[in-house]
Amino acid sequence: MAWVQPDDADLRSATMRDEPVLQGFHLTRSFGDGETRTYALRDVSLGLRKGELALLMGPSGSGKSTLLAVLSGLLEPDRGQVLARVNGKEVDLWKLTPRQREQFRLKHCGFIFQGYNLFPALTARQQLEIVLRWGEGVSGAEARERSREMLSLLGLSKKCHLLPAQLSGGEKQRVAIGRALIKNPQFVFADEPTSALDWAHGEQVVELLRIAAHERGATILVVSHDHRIVPFVDTVFHLEDGRLQESEPPDETPPPGVRFRLEMPP
Amino acid sequence: MSYTLTTLWHDRQRYLPGILAVAFSALLIALQCGLLFGLLSISTIPIDRSDADVWIGPQKVLSVDTGQPISESKLVSRVAGLPGVTHVEPYIQRFSFWEKPGGGTDLCIIVGCRLTEDSIGPSKVLPRELRDRLTEEGAVVVDESELERLDIQHAPALLEQGRFATAKINGRPVRVVGLVKGMRSIAGPYIFCSLFTARSIMKLGSDQTVYVLAKCDDPKHASLVVEQLKSSPLQQEQPDMSVFTKDEFSYKSRMHWLLKTKGGLALGYAAALGLLVGLVVTSQTLYAATMASMREYAILLALGIPRWRLRWTVVTQAFWIGIFGVIVSIPATYFLGELATHLGVKPLLSAELMAAAAVITLGMAIFSGIIALRSLKQIEPVNLLR
Numbered sequence: 001m002a003w004v005q006p007d008d009a010d011l012r013s014a015t016m017r018d019e020p021v022l023q024g025f026h027l028t029r030s031f032g033d034g035e036t037r038t039y040a041l042r043d044v045s046l047g048l049r050k051g052e053l054a055l056l057m058g059p060s061g062s063g064k065s066t067l068l069a070v071l072s073g074l075l076e077p078d079r080g081q082v083l084a085r086v087n088g089k090e091v092d093l094w095k096l097t098p099r100q101r102e103q104f105r106l107k108h109c110g111f112i113f114q115g116y117n118l119f120p121a122l123t124a125r126q127q128l129e130i131v132l133r134w135g136e137g138v139s140g141a142e143a144r145e146r147s148r149e150m151l152s153l154l155g156l157s158k159k160c161h162l163l164p165a166q167l168s169g170g171e172k173q174r175v176a177i178g179r180a181l182i183k184n185p186q187f188v189f190a191d192e193p194t195s196a197l198d199w200a201h202g203e204q205v206v207e208l209l210r211i212a213a214h215e216r217g218a219t220i221l222v223v224s225h226d227h228r229i230v231p232f233v234d235t236v237f238h239l240e241d242g243r244l245q246e247s248e249p250p251d252e253t254p255p256p257g258v259r260f261r262l263e264m265p266p
Numbered sequence: 267m268s269y270t271l272t273t274l275w276h277d278r279q280r281y282l283p284g285i286l287a288v289a290f291s292a293l294l295i296a297l298q299c300g301l302l303f304g305l306l307s308i309s310t311i312p313i314d315r316s317d318a319d320v321w322i323g324p325q326k327v328l329s330v331d332t333g334q335p336i337s338e339s340k341l342v343s344r345v346a347g348l349p350g351v352t353h354v355e356p357y358i359q360r361f362s363f364w365e366k367p368g369g370g371t372d373l374c375i376i377v378g379c380r381l382t383e384d385s386i387g388p389s390k391v392l393p394r395e396l397r398d399r400l401t402e403e404g405a406v407v408v409d410e411s412e413l414e415r416l417d418i419q420h421a422p423a424l425l426e427q428g429r430f431a432t433a434k435i436n437g438r439p440v441r442v443v444g445l446v447k448g449m450r451s452i453a454g455p456y457i458f459c460s461l462f463t464a465r466s467i468m469k470l471g472s473d474q475t476v477y478v479l480a481k482c483d484d485p486k487h488a489s490l491v492v493e494q495l496k497s498s499p500l501q502q503e504q505p506d507m508s509v510f511t512k513d514e515f516s517y518k519s520r521m522h523w524l525l526k527t528k529g530g531l532a533l534g535y536a537a538a539l540g541l542l543v544g545l546v547v548t549s550q551t552l553y554a555a556t557m558a559s560m561r562e563y564a565i566l567l568a569l570g571i572p573r574w575r576l577r578w579t580v581v582t583q584a585f586w587i588g589i590f591g592v593i594v595s596i597p598a599t600y601f602l603g604e605l606a607t608h609l610g611v612k613p614l615l616s617a618e619l620m621a622a623a624a625v626i627t628l629g630m631a632i633f634s635g636i637i638a639l640r641s642l643k644q645i646e647p648v649n650l651l652r
């Protein structure tokens with residue numbers, strides 16, 4: 001399973017890994033006010049590198065989804081800054097106008113939300129096409145071709161014409177991944193992408209995300225509860241009560257910020 | 267577009283109420299207008315059943331039943347002298363009062379026309395034998411459906427015995443010498459008689475008439491003849507004269523009745539209610555459908571697809587619901603129209619009417635899509651990231 005010819009792109013991306021391309025500084029976000037005010041994020045700072053697959057873990061209600069939303073330009077932080085580096089230029093995400101942020105997401109961001117979120121009436125291929133046609137105004141023929149290619153990379157070449165109801169859970173999630181990757185985005189944000197799957201399929205999903213990061217150079221942030229994902233990712237962040245944990249968690253999970261150097265698949 | 271149609275087909279169960287609501291609105295509008303037009307057309311039976319191509323009557327003639335007398339002298343011969351005119355004759359049609367044999371009066375409409383074989387007036391609906399009988403002064407013919415209204419239910423029995431039911435119109439005695447079919451009216455029963463009888467009932471001089479009818483060598487020349495008459499010295503000499511083609515006059519009379527009876531208002535009211543029902547059901551259908559896909563739409567919004575693209579999708583769905591609804595409504599309208607005809611009221615379902623109903627309901631469907639757009643306002647990708 002390979003996205004591109006293995007070439008020296010990996011080497012280049014390896015050196016570029018040291019440059020953070022998505023950074024959050026002192027991100028704070030609360031909900032409600034007065035007595036009922038809850039802090040979902042308290043002064044969170046972190047950096048993600050190009051080609052990095054990062055995992056964000058933490059107990060329920062710790063602010064994982066909130067952090068993902070803030071970093072991806074969907075939810076405005078009360079305080080703090082999100083800087084993204086695209087095409088060598090630094091963009092301050094929350095200084096953009098809503099329209100510019102929409103454009104930024106259109107060009108550079110892919111999303112996978114909990115559940116599959118596929119249109120029941122559309123075939124696997126059409127789920128991807130729609131993003132290209134409505135987003136970039138790509139012609140019908142080109143959208144079809146690119147969608148077909150993407151689905152065959154995901155091992156779904158025989159399932160292009162099937163409706164979500166005719167696909168297995170794992171296949172549906174792969175279509176959702178295809179939809180997130182079809183624009184070839186710089187950043188991919190996934191909230192609990194494996195929660196609806198058994199581990200065999202969950203592993204497959206993580207593997208696909210890993211390949212997308214390492215071979216396409218995408219920066220991918222995955223929110224998950226699932227510890228079995230840990231060995232597959234480059235970085236693990238731990239969030240507890242809205243704070244990134246500096247201390248090592250009690251179990252076998254590695255401390256935050258520790259980078260797993262994974263062997264590239266041959 | 268194809269995504270929209272695919273979605274409509276896949277979720278047809280969900281969209282069906284919207285389609286049926288549109289069909290219902292279109293059907294209601296078309297059928298109600300058709301029935302009203304059918305009813306109004308009864309008011310112009312004498313115009314529509316005549317062979318006259320041009321109608322000349324007193325000015326401010328609003329309806330065929332309200333004309334004031336004009337002078338016939340010279341008019342007939344002058345009109346007959348116009349190029350293209352082949353036949354001219356006087357024609358009398360006016361309201362009068364039928365004095366019932368049992369007491370009480372009711373409105374009736376005197377129709378006095380020439381009884382000869384070549385007459386271009388509506389007397390051609392009467393068989394030869396009846397026209398012969400009408401030549402006697404005081405002889406009248408009425409529609410068989412109006413007997414009760416005229417209080418002469420015994421007329422058919424009398425006719426069998428060779429005798430005639432009698433009554434008075436405007437104080438003049440009349441006798442019913444025969445019955446016709448299919449000449450019903452809305453305002454008052456038509457009383458067919460000779461020009462002579464009509465003049466005597468209405469106390470007109472032998473020189474007076476209400477209308478002058480003209481026939482052209484080709485009905486297509488009617489408007490030319492009308493133009494000639496309007497610009498001729500005759501118009502200056504007789505300023506109280508107005509001229510119409512048959513179709514103009516028929517239309518003008520129907521519109522007069524439409525406005526006078528407030529039938530248009532009643533129709534507009536019922537049609538508006540039908541549209542409102544269609545609007546509410548269709549917009550609710552679209553609203554529910556959009557909410558059902560809200561997670562999918564939220565993903566698209568997160569991916570940076572502009573909101574207007576989704577709005578466009580909802581409005582396109584509304585458009586297609588409208589198209590399908592209209593398609594469903596057409597056979598249903600004709601079917602119910604046939605049914606109504608069997609029940610005794612014939613709706614006039616012209617192509618123009620069907621097209622107008624289709625356009626109005628299609629507009630309604632699109633508007634319901636615009637109303638349903640509020641569903642999209644509630645879709646925020648961040649709400650699905652929890």
Ligand SMILES: Nc1ncnc2c1ncn2[C@@H]1O[C@H](COP(=O)(O)OP(=O)(O)OP(=O)(O)O)[C@@H](O)[C@H]1O
Binds near residue numbers: 039065066652
């Ligand atoms: N729109 C909101 N209004 C009020 N409180 C909110 C809102 N969104 C999030 N919160 C609160 O912020 C905190 C963090 O929520 P968040 O969704 O980020 O948690 P999470 O780590 O993703 O949890 P889970 O693993 O259960 O998905 C929670 O206490 C939650 O109740």
Ligand SMILES: [Mg+2]
Binds near residue numbers: 064065066191652
């Ligand atoms: Mg969450």
